[in-house]
Amino acid sequence: MGAKPKAQDYKPSEADKASASVAMAEYRYFKEKYDPLLQEMRDKSLTDDYKSTLRGRASADTMQALTSSPSYQQTQNLSAAGDMAQAVQGQLGQATTSAKQIENRMQTNVLGTARGQAADAQSGMAQAARLGTSTALARAQANQQVAQSKLSAATQIGSALAFQGMDNMQTRGPSDQGPPTAGSFFSPVDPNTGKKVSGFGDRIRYSTGG
Amino acid sequence: MYINEDAIRRAQEMYGVNSANNAAALPPVNDPEKAYAELTRQEYLDYVQNYRSFEEGLLDKARTDTSLIDQAREDVGLASQLTKQVANRNLSRYGASLTPVQRQQMAKGLERSNVLGGIQAVSDARLAQREANQTLLSDLINIGQGVNRSSQSQLGQSAANANQLKNAYTQAKAASKAQTYSTIGSLGAAAIFAFAF
Numbered sequence: 001m002g003a004k005p006k007a008q009d010y011k012p013s014e015a016d017k018a019s020a021s022v023a024m025a026e027y028r029y030f031k032e033k034y035d036p037l038l039q040e041m042r043d044k045s046l047t048d049d050y051k052s053t054l055r056g057r058a059s060a061d062t063m064q065a066l067t068s069s070p071s072y073q074q075t076q077n078l079s080a081a082g083d084m085a086q087a088v089q090g091q092l093g094q095a096t097t098s099a100k101q102i103e104n105r106m107q108t109n110v111l112g113t114a115r116g117q118a119a120d121a122q123s124g125m126a127q128a129a130r131l132g133t134s135t136a137l138a139r140a141q142a143n144q145q146v147a148q149s150k151l152s153a154a155t156q157i158g159s160a161l162a163f164q165g166m167d168n169m170q171t172r173g174p175s176d177q178g179p180p181t182a183g184s185f186f187s188p189v190d191p192n193t194g195k196k197v198s199g200f201g202d203r204i205r206y207s208t209g210g
Numbered sequence: 211m212y213i214n215e216d217a218i219r220r221a222q223e224m225y226g227v228n229s230a231n232n233a234a235a236l237p238p239v240n241d242p243e244k245a246y247a248e249l250t251r252q253e254y255l256d257y258v259q260n261y262r263s264f265e266e267g268l269l270d271k272a273r274t275d276t277s278l279i280d281q282a283r284e285d286v287g288l289a290s291q292l293t294k295q296v297a298n299r300n301l302s303r304y305g306a307s308l309t310p311v312q313r314q315q316m317a318k319g320l321e322r323s324n325v326l327g328g329i330q331a332v333s334d335a336r337l338a339q340r341e342a343n344q345t346l347l348s349d350l351i352n353i354g355q356g357v358n359r360s361s362q363s364q365l366g367q368s369a370a371n372a373n374q375l376k377n378a379y380t381q382a383k384a385a386s387k388a389q390t391y392s393t394i395g396s397l398g399a400a401a402i403f404a405f406a407f
Contacts, residue, residue, distance in 0.1 A: 072306060089324075
């Protein structure tokens, strides 16, 4: 006849107890070190003001893009202010949306961790670096560029005309047959013939040295 | 031998490891089952205390948040004022002046662009708000689903354990009855043998 079962034979083994002790120590360590951090993150996610930061940056970006090189010509552009208003609205809207995304992501991360679910490791702040450019800002920039290009082209043409005119006025005919003929702004004097250059063919011949 | 012990001691100091102290710091757990039960209960109570209202706030926000749209409406006035100031500063910087007609045209143009831009910005904000709320809700549902799944699994494990115990109890009762009947039978047989012969 077998012996009566002993209660002590059914108690957890030393290995089980050690394993449980380690697990309990880890749990306490987690509660002591990480739980307060998670609660801190929870509070931060509710109070941190990402919106002001991002909107401030968006506003600065817009101003830098549209007002960094002011010119007289811009003051006369009647539609520039309207373009800028739309650009500011677009950029601020994007910044507010990004801030909302960051806020929501942080909050769901905190909740996910608290509920023992997978959390997204991204803080979302990387989004701040990718703050996009709104259509309105791009359009305002493009309008400014076009206006600037028109002004540059006009300036180039005007300068070339002035230089060539001055050059023409300094041309003189040969002086061996009386006083030399002086060139005018639009018509230089051909030094070979001593006559003013006029007509299309004559001008081509003069320009090519023929 | 001396070098090895010294190296070990230095490594322990460097990494803050002291096996004797660590072993002493381990909490004694004589009944893992009870400890686990307490831990599970405490985890839930901590969640209720620290995160329940936070979670409810998020669920509410995912359904009712309109902050992006409200902000877009506020920005309409802000952008108008800002750009008007920039234009005036530029005019004074270059000493430029506009004719009354030009001024009127500029004001009209700014107003028109501002209104159109505002409409666009508010429409964009509506879309962004819907997307943000939808994303938040989806994330919350994902978390909730995960919690639901692990709760069901936990409950399933508890149910399986309870069922196993019930079956073991039924079997033990049957075995006990069988043992009793067998003992009675043996005693009866012994009595018959003792008295009849």
